[in-house]
Amino acid sequence: MKAETWIFLITTIFLALVSPAYWFITGDWTGTSALVMTTLLTLMVAIYLGFHASRMEPRPEDRKDGEIAEGAGELGFFPPYSWWPLWCAAVLGVMVFATAFGAWWLFIMGAAGGVLTLSGWIFEYYRGEHAH
Structure with a gap:
């Protein structure tokens, strides 16, 4: 480092x-x-x-005396692909759009969608294909 x-x-x-x-x-x-x-x-x-x-x-x-073989092994956990960030970004876009145009009803719908998509992103490793 x-x-x-x-x-x-x-x-x-x-x-x-x-x-x-x-x-x-x-x-x-x-x-x-x-x-x-x-x-x-x-x-x-x-x-x-x-x-x-x-x-x-x-x-x-x-x-200075380090060898390449010493760095071998597991480097950490890298998550697989996920669609949840796309949906979270889309919902955030809807909320920003609603704020810009003063559509409070659209902002509330976006916030509700945000709760759903953020929950899906947080809990994606507890269910489905990538469950641990």
């Missing part, structure tokens, strides 16, 4: 140099604010990764 920490630190330094330069060249508050927030976000990730890298054992790719 030390390599990832350095990548984010270098990105933070770059953005810290670019942000004031952007302000002096353009005088644009919006872009400057976005660059400053991006700088702070990359700094936050760098601090998080650095904190955890110092508290965990080095991975094989972090050590």
